[in-house]
Amino acid sequence: MTSLDDLPLRDNLRGKTPYGAPQKTVPVALNVNENTHPIPEAVAHDVLGRLAAAILTLNRYPDREFTELREQLAAYLGHGLVADQIWAANGSNEVLQHIFQAFGGPGRSVLSFTPTYSMYPLLAGGTDTRWIGVPRADDYSISIASAVAALDEHDPDIVILCGPNNPTGTPLSLDVIDAVASHARGMVVVDEAYIEFAPEGTPSALSLLSKHPRLLVSRTMSKAFAFAGARVGYLAADPAVTDALRLVRLPYHLSALTQAAALGALAHSDEMLAMVGEIREQRDRIVVRLRELGFTPHESASNFVLFGGVDDPHAVFEALLDRGVLVRDVGIPGHLRVTAGTEAETRTFLTAIAELAAERGNRMTS
Structure with a gap:
């Protein structure tokens, strides 16, 4: 063979x-x-009903712009966000892949602070983007000084900040995010896959979006929403960013079933969380x-x-x-x-x- x-x-x-x-x-x-x-059983029944309705339309392509889902994700996130600022895909990994396809590639680089999510370098390799891993402090934290120094040394096209960090669980300060977004030349992605588990009152990088047009905040429904099998990830960013991601997504990339299931979960966000x-x-x-x-x-x-x-x-x-x-x-x-x-x-x-x-x-x- x-x-x-x-x-x-x-x-x-x-x-x-x-x-x-x-x-x-x-x-x-x-x-x-x-x-x-x-x-919860009541949520499962609602999702099932929505899926049944969606099955009757499977002879047609789904809404390419997943408009209702973007509207409901914006409402869930708050912070004055609107649908034009929302993007979604089949898990946050595909969202990140879209970012790498649009803003990375040959001759470009992505920087993150290690140890961190092991998919980042794999996504870099898959898009032929040079991976730069900068070691964290002994307690796995990132300081403003160390982050700015890394940006000055490497001048990356994309920066990924994972907060809370996977696999260490380390919190990420909003001051660090603000400093990186202010100092970076390229795109800055904050991966907030686990943010719902942070202590009550923990500020989100979403609060910085109006200040930094090249800041992207990635989220997922896999963790707090107990929806890992549905594969739904999303991000919030400037509308120009979502326009850029449309250039690299596959046609009709979110199925009608995925959209229906996600809308069902969002309709019961209080129960799910x-x-x-x-x-x-x-x-x-x-x-x-x-x-x-x-x-x-x-x-x-x-x-x-x-x-x-x-x-x-x-x-x-x-x-x-x-x-x-x-x-x-x-x-x-x-x-x-x-x-x-x-x-x-x-x-x-x-x-x-x-x-x-x-x-x-x-x-x-x-």
Whole structure:
């Protein structure tokens, strides 16, 4: 059979591996930062009714401009936004891909602060955009001084700021975003995939859009809305930016079914987001208990916790898996990451990690 090496693949893609996390059937899956709470039954019935109505129109192409969805997303975001400032696609990854296609490409560069979301360099490679990873501070934070220095050194065409950051959960200061948007020559993307899990009153980069025409704020319905399987991501930006993204999107890229499902979820946003408070509680519970067990959980404003002090992440990962709990080894030495699930899922994880800590003793943490 032909191997990948036998194909005329682009040189910048050779040796790369696709994005992916282990897909295993386990009682407690806490590895990909999903919202593990089920969709409320009443919401599910409404979404189902909307899907049934949409099926009757599948002989026709969907609304190419997904007008109603953009209107409802603007209403959900607030901040005086209007439909012309909204873009959406099949997950926030496709939204980011559109940005890279429109503003990146050969001879251009994208900069972010590492460790961060592992899809960013893959999207860069897929669009032949040069990737620049600038290390964060030891606590994974970004300061104004370090951000401005990175911009001065590298002069990127695109900057991506992930806040709260994945995979560390680190909050992102609005002052840092403002400074980067003021200093950058190119486009500045703030990835707010986890912003709904931040503490109440945390300001969003949406508040800076009127000040910075090259600022883009990306969001997703996968996390707080418990809608990961629907694949709906979106952004808010200047209307000129959404015009630019139309140049690279595929025709009718959002299906009628996707639009119907997203509209159903947005119509019940209060019910869909009611579980966010409980997820925050479980996240904080994980932090407290891991600290008691001798680990070093990092500050998190997301729905997951990155914790250090693990002497052999692979061994601990496998030991947890043997107990029916799937977490994530994100490749940071001495660390693992766990999603904050339901109360029962959190209890199962904490019981399993405590048992391992007791069994392995000083060999477990360092």
